[in-house]
Amino acid sequence: MSSTLYTSFTPEKPPLLDAVQKVTLALGSLGLLLMLISWAGVSLPSKALMFYTSMGLIFFGVIVYSWRTYMIQPAGIKNNGNFFSSISHRGVLAWISAILITGFYVVLYLKAEYLGLGDTENSGLVAFFDPLSQLMHSKKASQWFVYGVLYTLAIVAFGIKFIFKYRHNRYEIIRTISVMFFQLFFAFLIPEILEMLHPETATNYFGKDMKNMWPLDYDFFDSWHIQNLSKGGLMGSFFLILGLLMIFVISPILTYKFGKRWYCSFVCGCGGLAETAGDPFRHLSDKSMKAWKVERWMIHTVLLFSFVMTIAIIYGYLGNEPDRYLLSRSTFTWLALIGLIGLSAVYFILQTKNVEDGSKNSKYIISGVVVLAALILLFNYLAGSGNAYFLQNYGFRQAYGLWVGAVFSGIIGVGFYPIMGSRVWCRFGCPMAALLGIQQKLLSKFRITTNGSQCISCGNCSTYCEMGIDVRAYAQKGQNIVRASCVGCGVCSAVCPRGVLKLENGSSDIFSKTAEQKAIHITEDQVRMLS
Numbered sequence: 001m002s003s004t005l006y007t008s009f010t011p012e013k014p015p016l017l018d019a020v021q022k023v024t025l026a027l028g029s030l031g032l033l034l035m036l037i038s039w040a041g042v043s044l045p046s047k048a049l050m051f052y053t054s055m056g057l058i059f060f061g062v063i064v065y066s067w068r069t070y071m072i073q074p075a076g077i078k079n080n081g082n083f084f085s086s087i088s089h090r091g092v093l094a095w096i097s098a099i100l101i102t103g104f105y106v107v108l109y110l111k112a113e114y115l116g117l118g119d120t121e122n123s124g125l126v127a128f129f130d131p132l133s134q135l136m137h138s139k140k141a142s143q144w145f146v147y148g149v150l151y152t153l154a155i156v157a158f159g160i161k162f163i164f165k166y167r168h169n170r171y172e173i174i175r176t177i178s179v180m181f182f183q184l185f186f187a188f189l190i191p192e193i194l195e196m197l198h199p200e201t202a203t204n205y206f207g208k209d210m211k212n213m214w215p216l217d218y219d220f221f222d223s224w225h226i227q228n229l230s231k232g233g234l235m236g237s238f239f240l241i242l243g244l245l246m247i248f249v250i251s252p253i254l255t256y257k258f259g260k261r262w263y264c265s266f267v268c269g270c271g272g273l274a275e276t277a278g279d280p281f282r283h284l285s286d287k288s289m290k291a292w293k294v295e296r297w298m299i300h301t302v303l304l305f306s307f308v309m310t311i312a313i314i315y316g317y318l319g320n321e322p323d324r325y326l327l328s329r330s331t332f333t334w335l336a337l338i339g340l341i342g343l344s345a346v347y348f349i350l351q352t353k354n355v356e357d358g359s360k361n362s363k364y365i366i367s368g369v370v371v372l373a374a375l376i377l378l379f380n381y382l383a384g385s386g387n388a389y390f391l392q393n394y395g396f397r398q399a400y401g402l403w404v405g406a407v408f409s410g411i412i413g414v415g416f417y418p419i420m421g422s423r424v425w426c427r428f429g430c431p432m433a434a435l436l437g438i439q440q441k442l443l444s445k446f447r448i449t450t451n452g453s454q455c456i457s458c459g460n461c462s463t464y465c466e467m468g469i470d471v472r473a474y475a476q477k478g479q480n481i482v483r484a485s486c487v488g489c490g491v492c493s494a495v496c497p498r499g500v501l502k503l504e505n506g507s508s509d510i511f512s513k514t515a516e517q518k519a520i521h522i523t524e525d526q527v528r529m530l531s
Contacts, residue, residue, distance in 0.1 A: 020068045028061020038128035039116070048131035055149075059157050066161035075168035077495050079283070079464065087418060088280045094418035102415030109406040112143040136192055151273065152188045156180050158276035165279070169494040171503065175265050179272035186211040187269050211267050213246045215306040216432035218400060223317035227324070252439060257505060259446025260436035261488025268432070270409065270425055274466065275489060278422025282466035282491065285421035291468055295427050295485065300366060302404055303434035308373055309396035311336050312388035315377075333381045340374035347438065404429060423466040427485060437484030445505045446488060452478030454498045461492035461501060475500050 017025070034054040037044065044050040070078055087093035107114045116124025122140050129149060133141035159180040166172035187209045214220040220243055229240040254262045264271045274282075315336075318329040348367040380388055413425025426433050440446060452475055461471035467485045471492045474481045481501075493501040 018068065021065055024061045024064040024068065026061075027057050028065065031055065031057030031061065035125065035128060039125035041116075041124055047128070051128055051131045054128075055153065059153060062157040063160055066164050070161075070164040070167075077168075077460070077497065078165050079460075079495065082280065082283055085280075088283075090284065090419060098415055098418045101417070102411055105411040105415055108143055108147060109410055115143055115146065117143050137196060148188050148192075151269070152183055154277045155183045155269070155272045158279070159272070162276050162279055166491075166494055169490070171490045172494050175261075175490070176275065178266040179268070179275060182211050182267050183269050183272050209269065211269070213243060213251065213432070215303065215310070215435060216268075216430065217243075218306060218309065218397075218405060218431075221310050221314055222397070223313070223321070251436070255436050255439045256444050257446075259444045259486070259488050259505075260433065260440045261446065261486075261503075263436060264426065264433060264487035265489045270413065270430065271423075271487060273414065274417075274422035274426060278417050278466075281417045281422045283421070283463050284419065285423060285427070285466050285468040287462060287465070287468050287470050292485075295468065298428045299430065299434040299437075302408075302429050303431040304369060304373070305396075305400060305404070306431040307340075309400045311377065312396045315381075315388035330381075333377065337374050337378050340370050340377075344368075344370040344374075347442075404431075421466055421468075423487070426487065427467055433485075433487070440486070441482060441484040444482075446482075447504060447506055448474075448481040448486065448488075448492070449502050449504050449506070450475045450478055450480065451500050451502075452476055454500045456498055458497060460495040460497070464491050464495050466491070471501070480506075 031054040034044070034050055034057075038050070082088045085091070085093075087097060112126075116122050116126040116128075118126075118140075121127075122130055126141050126143060126146055129141040129146045132149065133139060133145050159176050162176050163173050166176075190210055209217075219225050226240070229236040232239070251263070265275065314332060315329060318325055318327060318332055322328060344367040347370075348364075377388060408429040409425050413429065416424045448471075455472070455475040457472060457476065459472055461475060462469070462473075465471050466489065467483075467487060469481070469483055469486060469492075471481065488503060490503050493499075493503060
């Protein structure tokens, strides 16, 4: 795999804004200004009117500006000016944006009182969203309600912009509508409606994002969550069974048939924000071999951390409250031991069959670490320790929630969009992406097929791959692309001017030849014979 970054861009600056773009930009900025004024503590007349006016102006500004930018031009690839724009090519505006977004996430996760969150009454930015919260729940807003509204607004508004931009590609339209639908309904409206119907218990029973699943939903196996679901009657039992089926049955089947794209590019909110609001920054992803090696070690370390954390938490409450659960600590220990060793063995065998591996020793190291985790758990149990891995059970949980759930996924994952591209979290830290990626690379039928004879080496595919894959290197060799990191967004195919790349679900022959081994390689002698 080549580590060279190939870029393709227009040699001219984009045209200046026209009158419609200027007006809509001004209206959207006015809506944002109303929000910032409220954050500063200025008391606005008619809070409800100001809130709805602000949201409406921002949404209207984004939609009409996007329409004017893309819809008055012929359909086709539209990435003009990316390398001349300050905000999309690490200029001054990009660094300012990164600092502001990162700062917002730091305050949101660690110092919500700076947003105006109060014990009895809100102020500032949080109070600005009180009218909608009062309408839906008859109570003041929380920082997470504010975040949910802004997050959903961003995905829907910029999702429409994305559809305008890629309207020549049916696949991009369908998957963008999908992420907009799942964010609007499964991540925002349905949980909010359930909270309206069950204000005291809905969050504990159903959560705030119904499309999340373990390991991305790292709360799922917490004792409080299991207990609340078990006390939730028929609805609670349904969500408990559905969650388990999603982890162990539905997700593996979907990944086998369609690859990890079924979740990462059609359902996930993190991926949805990256694909819509983060689209102008996708070309900033690092395509170097060094970045790929760092990515593989980091994301699999987070996945292992999530496994260890979950085992530690379940181990702890099964021993402390044995009468509450059907599963005993002893049984769970042996099941976890067998499961970890089994997963290690399967990974080792399948990785041995895979020809593309950035490190020859990775299968030994990763499999060995998993086995070591299993043996430490067994020794811990035989020694009679009440805490898995001889550490306090919820110490794992607190560390994971802070450093992975907050700092990595939010502060770094979104704040670094203008500097490192839109899929920083998905590439380097998401345990769900890591788990689905292993399944995709070793077991899935999904691949991106290439027609190397048609490739003109323009470099668009590599430039706009947000996951840092040097797609052009595969296309030039005529190799199928079967990578654990690929989320199947299809943008590499959408920006290809020759139709070289196609997203397909081919046959999966996992115990013999891999896709790369099956790829046709034309030798120099064959070329001379054909000519």
